[in-house]
Amino acid sequence: MNASLDGVATPYIRIAGVSRQYGQVRALHDLSIDIAKHEFIAILGPSGSGKSTLLRLIAGLDRPSTGRIFFDGIDVTDLPPYKRGIGMVFQEFLLFPHRTVRENLAFPLRMTNQPQQKILERLDWAEAILSLRGLMDRYPNQLSGGQQQRVALGRGLVTHPTLLLLDEPLANLDRELRNEMEVEIRRYQKQLGIPFVYVTHNQEEALSMSDRVAVINGGRLEALGERQTIYDHPPTPFVARFVGKSTRFDGAYNPATGQIELQHYNYAFPYSGAFERKGDVRAEVFVKNERFQLSPWTAVATGIACTIADIVLRGPFVEYILETEAAERIIAVKPKTSDQAVLGTKLSLSWDPAACHVFPAGR
Amino acid sequence: MADPDNRWNRRLFLHVPAIFLVLFFVLPLIALVILSFWQTENYKIVREWSATNYVTLATEPAYFVFFVRSLFLAIGVSIFSVAVSWPIAFFIVRHGGRYKLILSLLLAVPFLSGEVLRLISLQGMLGPTGLVNGVLLKIGSAPLRFIMYSNWATFIALVYLYLPMVVTTVYLSLLNFDFRLTSAASSCGANRFQVFCEIVWPLNLSGTIVGFLLCFIPTLSASLAPRFLGGPSGVLYGMSIAQQFGESGTWALGAAMGVVLFLFSMAVLGVFSLGIDLRRTGFTGMGRL
Numbered sequence: 279m280n281a282s283l284d285g286v287a288t289p290y291i292r293i294a295g296v297s298r299q300y301g302q303v304r305a306l307h308d309l310s311i312d313i314a315k316h317e318f319i320a321i322l323g324p325s326g327s328g329k330s331t332l333l334r335l336i337a338g339l340d341r342p343s344t345g346r347i348f349f350d351g352i353d354v355t356d357l358p359p360y361k362r363g364i365g366m367v368f369q370e371f372l373l374f375p376h377r378t379v380r381e382n383l384a385f386p387l388r389m390t391n392q393p394q395q396k397i398l399e400r401l402d403w404a405e406a407i408l409s410l411r412g413l414m415d416r417y418p419n420q421l422s423g424g425q426q427q428r429v430a431l432g433r434g435l436v437t438h439p440t441l442l443l444l445d446e447p448l449a450n451l452d453r454e455l456r457n458e459m460e461v462e463i464r465r466y467q468k469q470l471g472i473p474f475v476y477v478t479h480n481q482e483e484a485l486s487m488s489d490r491v492a493v494i495n496g497g498r499l500e501a502l503g504e505r506q507t508i509y510d511h512p513p514t515p516f517v518a519r520f521v522g523k524s525t526r527f528d529g530a531y532n533p534a535t536g537q538i539e540l541q542h543y544n545y546a547f548p549y550s551g552a553f554e555r556k557g558d559v560r561a562e563v564f565v566k567n568e569r570f571q572l573s574p575w576t577a578v579a580t581g582i583a584c585t586i587a588d589i590v591l592r593g594p595f596v597e598y599i600l601e602t603e604a605a606e607r608i609i610a611v612k613p614k615t616s617d618q619a620v621l622g623t624k625l626s627l628s629w630d631p632a633a634c635h636v637f638p639a640g641r
Numbered sequence: 642m643a644d645p646d647n648r649w650n651r652r653l654f655l656h657v658p659a660i661f662l663v664l665f666f667v668l669p670l671i672a673l674v675i676l677s678f679w680q681t682e683n684y685k686i687v688r689e690w691s692a693t694n695y696v697t698l699a700t701e702p703a704y705f706v707f708f709v710r711s712l713f714l715a716i717g718v719s720i721f722s723v724a725v726s727w728p729i730a731f732f733i734v735r736h737g738g739r740y741k742l743i744l745s746l747l748l749a750v751p752f753l754s755g756e757v758l759r760l761i762s763l764q765g766m767l768g769p770t771g772l773v774n775g776v777l778l779k780i781g782s783a784p785l786r787f788i789m790y791s792n793w794a795t796f797i798a799l800v801y802l803y804l805p806m807v808v809t810t811v812y813l814s815l816l817n818f819d820f821r822l823t824s825a826a827s828s829c830g831a832n833r834f835q836v837f838c839e840i841v842w843p844l845n846l847s848g849t850i851v852g853f854l855l856c857f858i859p860t861l862s863a864s865l866a867p868r869f870l871g872g873p874s875g876v877l878y879g880m881s882i883a884q885q886f887g888e889s890g891t892w893a894l895g896a897a898m899g900v901v902l903f904l905f906s907m908a909v910l911g912v913f914s915l916g917i918d919l920r921r922t923g924f925t926g927m928g929r930l
Contacts, residue, residue: 339824359827360835366828372821376843376923385839386829417920433829443828 289348290315291336291441291473296345298331298497305331307497308345313441313475318467320488320505321477324520328497329477333443336475338362349440360389365434369446371426373418379429380414386437404432407466424455435466441473448483460486481521485509493517515637518564525570525608527563528639538563538636542604543582547631560639569633570610572598573626581626584608586619600627670903677897684890694897704881704898711878714792715860718799722807722856723849725800730812735820745812748805760798760869767794767870790872798866803859807852814848844923850913858906878902 289312298306306328313319323329334340336347338359346355354362365386373382383404387397405411408428418426427447434442444463448456464487467474478484484491484505491508493501493516501508501517512518519526528541537546538561549561575583587607588599591614598610598619608627677694680687698704733744751759766772767788774784787793818841826836842849864879871877878898885895 334824337824337828339827358832359824360830360832363830364828366825368821368825370821372819372825374822374826374840374844374923376921385826385831389826389830389832389835389839437830 289313290317290350291475292346292348293332293336294346294348296332296335296342296347298328298335298340299343304497306335306342309494309497309499310345311492311499311502313473315473316471317490318464318474318476318488320484320491321475321494322479322481322484322491322521323494324479327479327494329479329494330445331497332494333445333475333477336441337364337366337443363437363440365437365439365442367427367430367434367442367444367447369449371418371430371450373426373429373433375418378415378417379410379421382418382429383414383432383436386433390437392437400436404436407469408432423451424459427451427455427459431463431466435470439472441475442467442470444474444476446478446480447476449478449480456483463487485521491521493520495520512564512635515562515564515639518562518635518637523567523609523611524564524635525567527565529561529563529636530559531561531638533559540582542606543602545580545582545628547629547634549631549636551636562637562639564635564637565629565633567597567609568595568611569629570608571628571630572610572612573628575624575626579626581628582608584625584627586621586623586625589619589621600625602627673896673899673903676893677900679893681891681893686892694894695901697894698897698901703876704878707876707878707881708901710792710875711861711863714796714799714877715857715863718796718803718860719807719853719857721796722800722804723811723853725804726807726811726852727849729808730815733812734815734818741816745809748808748812751801752805756802756865757869759802760866763794763798763801764869767797790870792867792871792875792877794870794872795863795867795877798870799860799863802866803856806855810848810852810855811845814845814852818845843921847917847919847922847924850917854910854913857909861906862902 291311291313293309293311293313296306296309297304309328309332311319321329321332331340335342338354338357338361342355346353348354349362374385377385380401383401384397387400392400401414405414408431410425410428410432413421413425413429418429421429427450430447434444447463448459451459460483463474463476476484476488488505490503491501491505492499493508495516501513508517509522512521518524527543529538530541531537531549532539532546535546536548536550538549539546540563571581573579573581582602584600584602586598587601590597590599592611594614596612596614596619598612600608600610602608610627676686678690678692680689680691680693729748733741737744754762764771768774769784769789773788777784788797822840822844823836826840827833831839862879862882863877864883867875867877867880868883871880882895882898882902885891885898
């Protein structure tokens with residue numbers, strides 16, 4: 279995979295062919311990512327994909343089995359974490375419970391031997407930017423989740439780190455707070471102009487905050503690119519399944535008609551891409567849930583026949599839970615309109631051939 | 642608690658231990674205090690109120706010497722035990738893996754035999770014809786005199802007796818310690834030494850102090866270990882108390898010595914519990930954060 283050359287002019291952080299093996303288990307396999315100085319990059323993957331291992335390697339909390347890591351041109355592979363000048367924010371916040379907010383924030387400054395004047399300056403800065411006024415002398419257990427998260431962020435940022443590593447920092451917050459913090463974290467990144475490496479299993483978080491997304495699966499880099507590109511043009515079936523909400527269909531390519539014919543449904547659509555190997559006919563088809571087209575069922579309808587089993591309101595969107603004749607459930611997402619759809623209505627489901635993702639699935 | 646069942650349960654839960662404590666802890670203590678203000682003459686108790694025993698303790702320098710000797714021994718044994726316990730407990734918690742529980746139970750194995758038995762076996766190790774000196778003599782070397790019937794032998798015995806207590810307390814403390822905090826600290830720029838001093842040690846300080854006291858207080862009053870392993874010189878406070886209640890039959894003086902010991906131990910506990918801000922040891926009273 280040529281991902282390391284993907285659109286980064288001057289790599290600030292360079293991860294070059296990094297692998298990590300634990301006994302027989304390969305947690306990471308030959309992974310390369312270049313990160314630019316002002317970039318917010320999300321490392322997205324399911325649990326156990328190796329994304330946290332990658333973060334620990336960048337932080338220096340663990341060493342790669344092979345490969346090198348460079349910060350601003352300097353090889354830091356063999357440096358311990360305290361010599362790397364990084365900031366890190368953890369999922370469980372991991373504030374020091376025996377220290378007040380002020381002491382937690384001052385900790386990285388003291389550890390790096392900053393003069394007293396500088397410490398006070400930076401504490402004021404953190405207090406202001408993270409709106410921690412009035413909380414500085416409290417202990418972590420006297421803070422709400424959101425406040426703890428802000429202190430954790432402050433502790434990561436207070437020393438002007440080379441980069442900030444975030445390990446699922448929002449996973450322990452409730453939904454509303456999470457959305458608020460997403461905006462805030464992105465704002466800090468733009469303000470500070472240092473790279474943020476954000477590890478998450480939540481594709482919504484990855485898409486909403488980052489400039490680029492690296493998708494990791496089974497210790498390998500599945501995809502690396504602009505978030506819009508990853509979303510609109512997933513390069514592998516895994517990415518198509520994992521990023522965004524989509525529905526998967528089995529189908530087969532018919533070379534005679536140039537169409538993909540679905541397996542369980544009487545539905546076919548033209549396909550212009552080439553199947554790589556001769557004889558590959560089976561195909562996996564992914565359609566994003568918001569890309570489905572719905573129309574009333576008529577005698578001449580060519581789409582997949584289905585009925586509305588349920589309707590879920592999601593603010594400005596409506597989720598139609600559709601039941602097909604093969605007793606499969608498909609979710610179609612549409613903007614909310616004023617006209618009421620009725621449960622049990624028969625519909626024809628189709629999609630724009632250009633809007634779906636087709637992957638050869640062998641014979 | 643309006644619910645009568647609940648009230649009955651609460652009574653049962655609180656009153657049974659309360660009654661037990663009053664009967665077997667508070668009353669004997671009061672009896673001891675009363676006895677310390679009486680006298681003993683010719684192996685008989687004379688019910689005459691006076692502070693003579695305390696005056697004797699304050700004016701007779703021997704008792705002061707016994708006490709200071711015991712105090713230094715107890716401090717030495719406790720500090721040594723804590724220092725040895727930390728690496729052991731740390732190793733078990735970090736590298737014990739699935740054998741963690743077994744390893745920590747192994748430390749309690751000596752407890753499975755009686756205290757006297759353990760002291761006698763130690764006598765076999767340290768005595769003039771014991772294993773250590775026996776081997777030294779065999780290979781033509783001079784025996785180690787300082788471990789034969791001396792306070793050094795007592796020191797070794799007391800460490801042997803109470804080390805499992807200290808290791809277990811430190812082990813339990815470390816077991817509840819969130820080691821991910823060390824990752825957080827090193828990502829903040831702390832080196833290994835700083836991680837230990839700033840995070841690991843303070844957050845396990847309360848557990849360590851409990852371990853220290855569990856060793857310190859019984860050691861301060863130790864009488865069995867010095868009787869088996871100590872020499873004729875270097876009498877310790879606990880031995881002296883045992884003597885008052887034994888050969889010399891001066892029970893009232895012994896009681897006064899006991900009261901002094903009790904008050905001193907209480908004072909030590911008080912100093913530790915008042916002198917330590919639990920917040921600074923990460924104790925929130927609400928479990929782990």
